Amino acid sequence: MNKALVFLDHENGTIKKSSLEIFSSLKGCEIAALACGPSAAKAAQSLEGLNIKTLYVYEGSTAPSSELALQSLFEASKAFEANLILASNSVMARESFPSLAVKIGGALATDVTEVSVQTGEVTARRPFFSGKCSAQVNFKKPVKLFLLRPNQLPQPTPSGSETPPVQPLSLTPNERVKVKEVVSGSGKQADLTEASKIISGGRGLKAPENFKKLEELAEILGATVGASRAVVDEGWVPHSIQVGQTGKTVAPNLYIACGISGQIQHLAGMSSSKVIVAINSNPEAPIFKKATYGVVADFFQLFDPLKEELKKVL
Amino acid sequence: MNIYVFLKQVPDTETKIKLLNDGSGIDESAVAKWIINRYDEHAIEEALQFKAKNPSAKVFAVCVGPKARIQEALVAAIAMGCDEGIRIDTEGQKLDSLMTAKSLAAALKKNGDPHIIFSGKVAFDGNFSLVSQYASAFLDIPCAIGISKAEYSDSTVEVEREVGGGTKEILTLSIPCVLGCDKGLNKPRYVGLPGLMKAKKKQLIEMTTKELGVEESDRGLEFSHFQLPPDPAPVKMIEGDPATQAKELVRLLREEAKVL
Numbered sequence: 001m002n003k004a005l006v007f008l009d010h011e012n013g014t015i016k017k018s019s020l021e022i023f024s025s026l027k028g029c030e031i032a033a034l035a036c037g038p039s040a041a042k043a044a045q046s047l048e049g050l051n052i053k054t055l056y057v058y059e060g061s062t063a064p065s066s067e068l069a070l071q072s073l074f075e076a077s078k079a080f081e082a083n084l085i086l087a088s089n090s091v092m093a094r095e096s097f098p099s100l101a102v103k104i105g106g107a108l109a110t111d112v113t114e115v116s117v118q119t120g121e122v123t124a125r126r127p128f129f130s131g132k133c134s135a136q137v138n139f140k141k142p143v144k145l146f147l148l149r150p151n152q153l154p155q156p157t158p159s160g161s162e163t164p165p166v167q168p169l170s171l172t173p174n175e176r177v178k179v180k181e182v183v184s185g186s187g188k189q190a191d192l193t194e195a196s197k198i199i200s201g202g203r204g205l206k207a208p209e210n211f212k213k214l215e216e217l218a219e220i221l222g223a224t225v226g227a228s229r230a231v232v233d234e235g236w237v238p239h240s241i242q243v244g245q246t247g248k249t250v251a252p253n254l255y256i257a258c259g260i261s262g263q264i265q266h267l268a269g270m271s272s273s274k275v276i277v278a279i280n281s282n283p284e285a286p287i288f289k290k291a292t293y294g295v296v297a298d299f300f301q302l303f304d305p306l307k308e309e310l311k312k313v314l
Numbered sequence: 315m316n317i318y319v320f321l322k323q324v325p326d327t328e329t330k331i332k333l334l335n336d337g338s339g340i341d342e343s344a345v346a347k348w349i350i351n352r353y354d355e356h357a358i359e360e361a362l363q364f365k366a367k368n369p370s371a372k373v374f375a376v377c378v379g380p381k382a383r384i385q386e387a388l389v390a391a392i393a394m395g396c397d398e399g400i401r402i403d404t405e406g407q408k409l410d411s412l413m414t415a416k417s418l419a420a421a422l423k424k425n426g427d428p429h430i431i432f433s434g435k436v437a438f439d440g441n442f443s444l445v446s447q448y449a450s451a452f453l454d455i456p457c458a459i460g461i462s463k464a465e466y467s468d469s470t471v472e473v474e475r476e477v478g479g480g481t482k483e484i485l486t487l488s489i490p491c492v493l494g495c496d497k498g499l500n501k502p503r504y505v506g507l508p509g510l511m512k513a514k515k516k517q518l519i520e521m522t523t524k525e526l527g528v529e530e531s532d533r534g535l536e537f538s539h540f541q542l543p544p545d546p547a548p549v550k551m552i553e554g555d556p557a558t559q560a561k562e563l564v565r566l567l568r569e570e571a572k573v574l
Contacts, residue, residue: 065485067456091477095459098447107412107534110442128440128540132331133340135537176456178486180472185480193478197573221574239497240476245327245438246352254573265327271543275571277563278549293566294549295559305560313568 002029002117005082007073007097009090010035013042018088018150018194023050025153028119029084032056033164034076037064041166049158054080058169065177066095073100075169077143084117086146089193097145106143111249113149113272130245130268150194151251189224192241197254198273200226200243202266204259204280204299208236213303214258220310226250226270228260244269258299262287315370316426319361319396320418320433320446321377321387322351327438337540350387353434355502356495361432362395363500364466371429376421378402378414378523385518393505393513400425400519407523412534415448420526422453425519428490430471435460435494443494450492458485459494 004026009016013035023031032054035043040057047055056076060068069092077085077100085100087093089111101108113134114125122144124137192198199221201214211225218225226243227236243250245265255273260266262278262285270276271290278291281298288294295302325331325345332344358375365371375391377384381403388399402417409417422428431450436443436459443459450457463474472486473493487493505513550566552559568574 063483091460091475091483094443095447095457098444099451101534102412102448102451107410108444109535110444125539128340128537129325129329129331130438130441131543133333133540133542135339135541136539138536138538140533140536176488176491177458179483180486181484182477183482183484185482189479191479240480249441254567254571263328264330268327271546275567275573276546277567288549288551290546291549292547292571293563294551295563296551297556297559301556302560305557306563309560309564310574313564313574 002084002120002122003080003082004029004031004084004086004117005077005080006031006033007069007085007087007093008033008035008043009088009093010037010040010043013039013045015043015046016088016194017155020046021150021153021155022086022088022148023156025115025148026117029117032076032080032082034072036060036069036072038062044163044166048163049160050156051159052164054167055164056080056167056169058171060173063179063182064092065179066092067177068173069093069096070099071171071174072169073097074103075171077104079167083142084122084144084146086148088150089147093147097147101143101145104143105141106145107139107141108145108147109137110147111149112137112146113152115146115148127249127272130249131272132268149251151196189218192224192226192243192248192250195224195250195252197221197223198226198243198250198252199223199256199258200228200260201231201258202228202260203230205231211237217307217310220307220314223254223256228266229263257287257291260287261285262290315368315372315429317361317364317371317373318422318428318431319354319357319373319375319391320431320449321354321375321391322434322437323348323377323379323384323387324351324437324439331542333540333542338538339540348383348386350390351434351437351439353436353495353497356497356499357432357434358391358394358396359500359502360464360493360495362503364430365395372397374398374400374425376400376402376418378409378417379404380406388518389510389513390505392516393509394503398519399516400521402526403520403522405522405524407528409523409528410533410535411442411444412448413523413528413532415445415452416532417523417526417528418445418449419452420528421521424521424526428453430489431492433492433494435496446492446494453490455490455492456487457492457494458487460496461493462496462498464493464499
């Protein structure tokens with residue numbers, strides 16, 4: 001039987017949606033989970049009814065480094081004898097999982113968008129070129145490691161009310177990497193890669209200060225603001241919000257592109273969004289070919305009525 | 315003091331991807347233009363800025379791939395100011411990330427132990443973000459991916475990087491280490507044609523994956539059943555003046571698409 005270990009992304013014991021959805025892909029296998037960092041044991045409460053055998057934890061007193069995540073993963077995977085190890089595509093997992101794979105003789109597939117574990121059988125696919133094509137993943141090593149892209153699976157349905165027993169891990173943290181400080185962002189918006197709604201701006205916004213208008217709409221929508229490469233290169237907005245092949249690949253439920261013409265590298269990064277709205281004054285803009293709904297309009301003329309209409313319903 | 319930069323040649327981002335008929339991969343012969351992965355240019359720049367402050371540093375650019383294709387990347391790196399180029403020819407062998415990392419680690423052990431390795435945080439062809447981390451595991455040194463700021467001392471480096479949602483981490487890593495560079499770290503220098511012509515004359519250090527001991531049994535992943543995404547349904551255009559368009563858009567998003 002497959003034995004799956006899920007590495008949880010959490011903040012003070014509150015598990016992120018992107019981690020919880022992983023459990024929806026696991027059928028007919030034995031499951032354990034692992035959480036590192038302060039208050040990790042509290043994560044057990046969010047795992048109610050998910051039929052998890054053990055929650056391994058390493059708490060420590062400070063923010064964990066990916067080296068510590070690696071040590072914990074190694075101990076937990078050994079203790080549970082896991083042959084499947086999964087996490088969402090977080091920075092910590094991106095750093096710790098490759099070393100874990102080398103250490104235990106496994107192989108890792110990152111940015112997996114489709115995974116299904118049925119009794120004895122594991123299948124997975126991942127995109128290439130930010131979604132210009134995709135391929136099936138075939139493992140050549142006995143232990144299979146996956147990093148899943150957020151927003152691809154539904155949240156799991158709990159059955160029953162049992163929480164998993166907590167098993168603390170004992171280890172001596174290695175000191176090669178130390179987390180000196182964690183500087184929290186504004187916290188107002190979800191990360192682009194996890195956001196369920198995104199509103200992005202491009203050159204059609206004409207000036208950096210006009211991104212404030214996007215912020216206004218984003219606040220009403222509960223969306224995260226993104227941008228095209230052109231305006232990032234201009235220095236209007238930071239690279240961290242760039243959507244596209246050379247920025248972030250996103251797949252929200254709703255993607256609204258304002259004043260973005262739709263270069264192939266931008267389209268690659270957002271075309272797997274479920275609903276795409278394109279707002280552009282040029283009816284020939286390539287973005288309309290990928291859009292669900294197209295609005296040929298000047299963003300500045302559309303802005304006020306759109307804001308009013310959104311306010312009415314949200 | 316050996317400083318290394320890992321480079322990758324990738325299809326230009328404007329490339330329209332064509333698949334092989336049997337779905338076993340992309341048709342590389344249909345790729346018109348190969349370029350250095352953009353994040354790797356920031357890695358080269360960071361290595362050169364490090365060298366400017368540490369004159370004993372020698373910067374090696376390293377690239378794995380088909381001999382002819384990767385020449386251009388190494389020449390560009392030398393033209394920017396790297397001291398040497400190490401060309402690891404795959405001789406027709408197709409490598410996955412594990413095999414690529416194994417050959418890089420073996421090449422470094424052969425050429426001289428690293429002080430710092432700079433790489434791009436991710437390559438925008440496969441978007442794996444694996445080779446640098448795998449290489450750090452093979453070399454048993456720590457790594458930090460996605461750095462946008464770095465300050466170096468003799469035995470440690472302090473880096474800043476974004477971990478999502480605008481949150482930043484400040485980390486201290488012991489040296490030797492691997493640093494995966496992000497766009498905000500620096501501004502890569504521009505090299506003109508005369509610089510490139512001169513760099514072309516520089517003799518590269520030649521190696522092959524075979525002599526570095528990379529075998530088929532090292533493979534971790536294989537990919538099959540490549541597919542292009544399905545064509546999207548035709549777009550629904552919303553007509554009228556801005557007030558009508560706004561009203562209709564919000565109605566459709568609520569009632570038809572059900573995303574509001």
